[in-house]
Amino acid sequence: MENLNLVKNVIVVLSGKGGVGKSTLSVQIAYGLKALGKTVGLLDVDLCGPSIPKLLNLEDCTVHQCDQGWVPVYSSQDKQLSVMSIGFLLKHKDDPVIWRGPKKTAMIKQFVTDVCWGELDYLIVDTPPGTSDEHLSVIENLRKQITGAILITTPQNVAVADVLRELTFCRKGSVPVLGIVENMSGYICQNCSECIHVFSKGGGEELAKQENIPFLGQVPLDPNLAMCCENGESILDALVHSNTKDAVLNVIENLLQVAHN
Ligand SMILES: Nc1ncnc2c1ncn2[C@@H]1O[C@H](COP(=O)(O)OP(=O)(O)OP(=O)(O)O)[C@@H](O)[C@H]1O
Numbered sequence: 001m002e003n004l005n006l007v008k009n010v011i012v013v014l015s016g017k018g019g020v021g022k023s024t025l026s027v028q029i030a031y032g033l034k035a036l037g038k039t040v041g042l043l044d045v046d047l048c049g050p051s052i053p054k055l056l057n058l059e060d061c062t063v064h065q066c067d068q069g070w071v072p073v074y075s076s077q078d079k080q081l082s083v084m085s086i087g088f089l090l091k092h093k094d095d096p097v098i099w100r101g102p103k104k105t106a107m108i109k110q111f112v113t114d115v116c117w118g119e120l121d122y123l124i125v126d127t128p129p130g131t132s133d134e135h136l137s138v139i140e141n142l143r144k145q146i147t148g149a150i151l152i153t154t155p156q157n158v159a160v161a162d163v164l165r166e167l168t169f170c171r172k173g174s175v176p177v178l179g180i181v182e183n184m185s186g187y188i189c190q191n192c193s194e195c196i197h198v199f200s201k202g203g204g205e206e207l208a209k210q211e212n213i214p215f216l217g218q219v220p221l222d223p224n225l226a227m228c229c230e231n232g233e234s235i236l237d238a239l240v241h242s243n244t245k246d247a248v249l250n251v252i253e254n255l256l257q258v259a260h261n
C-alpha cells in the first residue's frame with residue numbers, strides 16, 4: 001500500500017445503471033480539480049469497458065514498469081493528472097477483456113497496490129455500473145483510504161431507484177456517501193441554449209433530500225459536453241460561456257466542500 005501513502009483523498013464514482021455519464025463526469029471532475037490546482041489521479045476499474053483512455057485522448061499510450069510498480073500515464077507534461085486503465089495494458093485497444101471474478105479481483109488489487117501515484121490530492125476511481133466484483137475489490141483493497149463515494153444518476157425514476165441500491169451497497173460496505181450528481185438533467189437546445197426537461201426533473205435532488213445526503217448538482221445533457229469528451233478535452237477549457245461548464249464547476253466546488261483531508 002506504500003504507493004498510496006501520499007494520496008490524500010480517494011473518491012469512488014458509482015452508478016446503478018450503465019450509460020448515465022459516470023466516466024464522462026469522472027474525467028471532467030478530474031480535469032476540473034486539476035484546473036483548480038490540485039494533483040489528481042484517475043483510476044479506471046471498468047475492466048470490461050475501459051473508456052477513460054479515449055475520453056482523455058490517451059488511447060495510444062502505454063504504462064511502463066519501474067522498481068516500485070507501474071508508472072501511470074500523464075495527461076500533460078506538468079504531470080498534474082495521472083491515469084491508469086486496463087486500456088493501457090492491452091496489446092490492441094479494441095481487444096475484449098473477458099475475465100471471471102477472481103482474475104478481475106487480482107487485477108484490481110494490482111491496480112491498487114502497484115501503481116506509483118506519488119503525491120495526489122485526489123484519486124478518482126471510475127467503476128463499472130452496478131455493484132459487482134470490481135466494486136467489492138475496490139472497497140476491500142482501498143477501505144482505509146476511501147474518502148467516500150459519489151453517485152451519478154439521471155433524473156428518471158428508474159435510474160434513481162438504481163441509486164438507492166448503490167446507497168445500500170455503500171452503507172453495507174461502510175463507505176461514506178459524499179453526494180449525488182444528477183446528470184443529463186434537461187437538454188440544452190443548440191439553437192437558443194434553453195434547457196428543455198425531456199424527462200422528469202429533480203429525481204436525484206429529491207433522493208438526496210430524502211436520504212439526507214448532499215446533492216452535488218445537476219449537469220444537463222449537452223452535445224457540447226459530448227463533443228469535449230470525443231475530443232478528450234476539458235469543458236472548462238473548451239467553452240468560454242456555457243451553463244453546462246458552470247454546472248460542472250458547481251459540482252466540483254460542492255465536492256471540494258465535502259471531500260477534503
Ligand atoms: N451531460 C451529458 N451531455 C451530453 N452527453 C453526455 C452527458 N453525459 C454523458 N454523455 C454521453 O453519454 C454517453 C455515456 O456516457 P459515459 O460513457 O460517461 O457513461 P457511463 O455511465 O460511464 O457508461 P458505462 O456504464 O458504459 O461505463 C457518452 O457518449 C457520453 O458522451
Ligand code: SF4
Pocket residue numbers: 189190191192193194196
Ligand atoms: S428551445 Fe426554442 S430554439 Fe430551441 S428547439 Fe425549441 S423552440 Fe427551437
